[in-house]
Amino acid sequence: MMEPKIISGNATAKEIKAEIAATVQKRKEAGLKVPHLAAVLVGNDGGSEAYVSYKVKDCAEVGFESTLVRKESNISESELLQVVQDLNDNPEIDGFIVQLPLPDHIDESKVLLAIDPTKDVDGFHPSNVGRMALGLETFKPATPLGIVELLKRNDINVSGKHCVIIGRSNIVGSPLSILLSQNADGANATVTLCHSRTKNLEEITNQADVLIAAIGKPGYVTESMVKEGAVVVDVGTTRVPDASKKSGFGLKGDVLFDEVSPKCSAITPVPGGVGPMTRVALLLNTLRAVS
Amino acid sequence: MMEPKIISGNATAKEIKAEIAATVQKRKEAGLKVPHLAAVLVGNDGGSEAYVSYKVKDCAEVGFESTLVRKESNISESELLQVVQDLNDNPEIDGFIVQLPLPDHIDESKVLLAIDPTKDVDGFHPSNVGRMALGLETFKPATPLGIVELLKRNDINVSGKHCVIIGRSNIVGSPLSILLSQNADGANATVTLCHSRTKNLEEITNQADVLIAAIGKPGYVTESMVKEGAVVVDVGTTRVPDASKKSGFGLKGDVLFDEVSPKCSAITPVPGGVGPMTRVALLLNTLRAVS
Numbered sequence: 377m378m379e380p381k382i383i384s385g386n387a388t389a390k391e392i393k394a395e396i397a398a399t400v401q402k403r404k405e406a407g408l409k410v411p412h413l414a415a416v417l418v419g420n421d422g423g424s425e426a427y428v429s430y431k432v433k434d435c436a437e438v439g440f441e442s443t444l445v446r447k448e449s450n451i452s453e454s455e456l457l458q459v460v461q462d463l464n465d466n467p468e469i470d471g472f473i474v475q476l477p478l479p480d481h482i483d484e485s486k487v488l489l490a491i492d493p494t495k496d497v498d499g500f501h502p503s504n505v506g507r508m509a510l511g512l513e514t515f516k517p518a519t520p521l522g523i524v525e526l527l528k529r530n531d532i533n534v535s536g537k538h539c540v541i542i543g544r545s546n547i548v549g550s551p552l553s554i555l556l557s558q559n560a561d562g563a564n565a566t567v568t569l570c571h572s573r574t575k576n577l578e579e580i581t582n583q584a585d586v587l588i589a590a591i592g593k594p595g596y597v598t599e600s601m602v603k604e605g606a607v608v609v610d611v612g613t614t615r616v617p618d619a620s621k622k623s624g625f626g627l628k629g630d631v632l633f634d635e636v637s638p639k640c641s642a643i644t645p646v647p648g649g650v651g652p653m654t655r656v657a658l659l660l661n662t663l664r665a666v667s
Numbered sequence: 668m669m670e671p672k673i674i675s676g677n678a679t680a681k682e683i684k685a686e687i688a689a690t691v692q693k694r695k696e697a698g699l700k701v702p703h704l705a706a707v708l709v710g711n712d713g714g715s716e717a718y719v720s721y722k723v724k725d726c727a728e729v730g731f732e733s734t735l736v737r738k739e740s741n742i743s744e745s746e747l748l749q750v751v752q753d754l755n756d757n758p759e760i761d762g763f764i765v766q767l768p769l770p771d772h773i774d775e776s777k778v779l780l781a782i783d784p785t786k787d788v789d790g791f792h793p794s795n796v797g798r799m800a801l802g803l804e805t806f807k808p809a810t811p812l813g814i815v816e817l818l819k820r821n822d823i824n825v826s827g828k829h830c831v832i833i834g835r836s837n838i839v840g841s842p843l844s845i846l847l848s849q850n851a852d853g854a855n856a857t858v859t860l861c862h863s864r865t866k867n868l869e870e871i872t873n874q875a876d877v878l879i880a881a882i883g884k885p886g887y888v889t890e891s892m893v894k895e896g897a898v899v900v901d902v903g904t905t906r907v908p909d910a911s912k913k914s915g916f917g918l919k920g921d922v923l924f925d926e927v928s929p930k931c932s933a934i935t936p937v938p939g940g941v942g943p944m945t946r947v948a949l950l951l952n953t954l955r956a957v958s
Contacts, residue, residue, distance in 0.1 A: 485803075501797070502793075502794050502795075502797030502798045502800075502801055502803065503793050503794040503797055504793075504797065505796075505797035505800050505801055506792070506793030506794055506795065506796035506797030506798070506799075506800065507793045507797070508797075509793075509796050509797065509800050509837075509841065509842075509845070510793055510796055510837050511837070512776075512793065535864055536864045536865065536866045537866075538866075538867075538871075544848055544849070544850070546800075546801050546802070550800065550845070550848070550849075551800070553844070553848070553860070554800070554841070554845070557835055557841070557844070557860045557862070558835070558841075559835070559862075559864075564862075564864040565864075566859065566860070566861050566862070566864070566865040566866070566871065567859065567860050568857065568858065568859040568860075569844075569848045569857070569858050569859075570857050571848070571850075571855075571857070573826055573827045573850075573855040573856075573857070574827065574857040575827045575828075575829075575857070576829075580829075580857065
């Protein structure tokens with residue numbers, strides 16, 4: 377039993393936002409373009425509305441310009457592709473995202489492929505995913521980028537350590553496994569990627585110096601799955617009803633925090649851990665887009 | 668101690684080549700285009716000469732057309748880029764490769780990026796690497812593709828098994844770790860990617876149900892690193908002087924075969940294991956390019 381360090385994504389994100397704001401200020405003083413992020417929101421999904429409003433708010437906070445492009449949920453695929461094309465062609469817009477999920481009648485993959493890779497600040501376009509996998513400079517997907525930054529800035533050196541990731545999604549687990557195993561600053565870890573087909577999961581997670589849970593199942597990671605002294609990163613942010621909250625819901629992580637945290641040397645909370653780092657990673661990518 | 672199954676890449680490659688030849692024959696009969704592979708060879712490196720000549724020979728064997736484009740080692744980067752452009756534009760050529768390494772005065776990455784991704788049968792272009800990482804249809808790099816095929820066709824089901832890969836190169840270890848962990852036929856493994864910075868390597872390799880050595884250090888994997896009953900895949904093909912061979916050299920794998928094989932349930936030899944599968948994978952990609 378120990379008193380774990382609580383890794384505050386809020387505090388680290390605040391620090392990075394201050395740095396970005398200072399860079400934007402210097403750009404303004406030098407007469408350089410202010411970064412401009414656009415977000416495309418289709419329909420009225422509650423989660424998507426919230427995510428996009430955070431993005432607009434974050435831009436304001438660091439001095440970026442932002443544009444919200446709202447479309448009705450009955451927009452046709454070809455109309456949406458035209459929206460993407462217009463943003464590709466608009467020199468004012470440095471980077472943009474299309475908020476997922478999209479309505480069922482629209483092929484998400486087609487839309488993501490239509491985004492100009494040089495403006496793809498979500499880092500979802502195959503050519504950016506490939507550049508990342510090859511270790512070339514590019515936009516990295518926000519959550520993996522945010523986690524790497526969070527560990528680096530909290531002096532958690534993963535080099536030579538065994539990082540075990542639970543969850544192989546294209547937006548978190550899989551790209552994070554690639555990034556952490558590369559020969560790069562903040563990386564060089566030995567990485568094991570686990571998922572729904574993994575047998576002996578508990579045996580493997582118990583070897584993790586750094587355990588990263590990215591499965592979206594609240595409370596999935598229990599005390600018996602974690603090695604004494606491990607660092608635990610909780611990527612889960614499942615919305616659960618919570619009458620005590622103004623919004624009517626709260627966020628639950630993939631880790632059973634109360635029973636797991638006493639075994640950890642350090643752990644990220646939910647909320648206030650990976651979430652704010654994902655948000656700030658989008659700002660880092662947008663700054664990269666204009667640089 | 669057991670009598671391990673020797674996984675013959677030669678036999679499996681032969682089987683696949685027969686299938687490809689039959690497909691080409693059917694294409695001919697249907698009046699469809701015969702696949703046409705081009706290879707660009709710059710300079711006179713002995714290894715590169717050999718690899719390219721194998722590729723030409725393999726094409727002939729399955730009924731593909733092939734073109735060898737030879738250039739002197741003093742070709743300029745812009746001249747080589749023009750060669751690539753001409754192949755991109757040539758409708759006769761379905762796919763092509765630029766044999767690596769290139770002379771020092773040429774930026775390899777620039778040349779690979781210039782290849783039309785739809786003709787990139789080596790699967791090295793970032794947009795193909797990204798498509799692979801996202802699980803989309805694409806050209807997969809030859810050695811990882813060859814290994815996945817070899818395991819599948821020899822009834823070694825990796826689903827839920829722990830695959831440990833030693834070596835994180837962009838052409839073998841890293842893409843193989845991506846492929847084996849995906850939710851796909853012949854995959855679904857729990858994958859650990861180890862490399863030069865890995866601490867406790869032996870502890871990790873001893874957990875491998877399937878151990879894949881791709882480091883290029885002859886005899887690196889010894890008996891003590893392998894679990895009883897493991898499947899071992901040896902990607903190493905280091906050229907070592909051998910007076911008994913006509914060519915004056917032999918190939919050494921990364922695995923100390925004589926002491927490791929008695930512990931294995933199955934093992935690939937060197938030569939005759941992964942090597943022929945890498946060659947046949949290029950043919951599979953070329954067939955995909957024309958289809």
